[in-house]
Amino acid sequence: MAEINDQGNVQARCPGCRGALSSFEWRTATGIHGTVRASSFKHRYWNDAKLDYRLFRCAGCGRGGIGVIAYGGDSNFPGSYRELYDFYPEVRDRLQLPKDVPKGIGKEFREGEKCLESGTIRAAAGMFRSVLDKTLRANGYKLKNGTTLEQQIDMAADDGVITAARRRRAHEEIRVLGNDVLHDEWQEIAIEDVEAARHYAQRVLEDFYDDRQSVLKLLREAGRVPDEDKQPPAAAT
Ligand SMILES: [Zn+2]
Known part of the structure; x- marks a missing residue:
């Protein structure tokens, strides 16, 4: 969560600095980057506060940012007191994924994080369900078009690729939540529930791809055909 300090600079995780916590500065040695004064207004605590849309620059990579800030107590920014309402761009922490995760599945996971x-x-929630779905398919669990995600999770657990505990989480935290989004009436869902889906989707990826060679052996013993064993389609002649 971005925070503004007493000097008026913003601390935020920068997308240009691979998500590292960085300082976004509002001024250079010679001037300021720019600001739009939206209004003067009565803040809930302070009289005559000002509301700015203010440009910032990451001290690490030089990327630009914009903050929406109320301040008061002094007519010049950053005032004697201030409150940061919004800041862009800001990334959250990114969960580590095993290096053997297929590219498309990794991208799907990152898109879920961006959402x-x-x-x-x-x-x-839809993206993390898709990560689970594509992972099982890439590991040979989609036997035919009618094989449901529910059945695929159970098969992976029966083969010993995921534990019984993970089976339960995959069902409860990822599949059911995703299904609610895809198939049920629109309703608000809690961010905590989607955080849990992200967490367990990452765990499932670790189960399948942390020690890929051992998992491949297990899959082959169970008669599954993971993507690694599939023949590429013959080139048209
Ligand atoms: Zn940066």
């Missing part, structure tokens, strides 16, 4: 960052919570 969470931008507050599109339902979209994020």
Whole structure:
């Protein structure tokens, strides 16, 4: 969560600095980056506060940012007191994924994280369900078009690729939540529920891809055909 300090600079996780916590500065040695004064208004605590849309620059990578800030107590920014209402761009922490995770599945997971960052919570839930779905398919659990995600999770647990505990979490935290989004009436869902889906989707990816060679052996013993064993389609002649 971005925070503003007494000097008026903003501390936020910067997308240009790989999500590291960075300082976004509002001025240079010679001037300021720019500001739009939206209004003077009565803040809930302070009389005659000002509301600014203010430009910032990351001290690490130089990326620009914009903050929505109320301040008061002094007519010049950053005032004697201030409150940061909004800041862009800001990334949240990114969960580590095993290096063997297929590219498309990794991208799907990151898109889920981006949805969470931008507050599109339902979209994020759909993405994490999709990560689970695509992971099981890539590991040979989609036997035919009619094989449901529910059945695929159970098969992976029966083969010993995921534990019984993970089976339960995959059902409860990822599949059911995602299904609610995809198939039920629109309703608000809690960000905490989607955070849990993100967490367990990452765990499932670790189960399948942390020690890929051992998992491949297990899959082959169970008669599954993971993507690694599939023949590429013959080139058209
Ligand atoms: Zn940066």
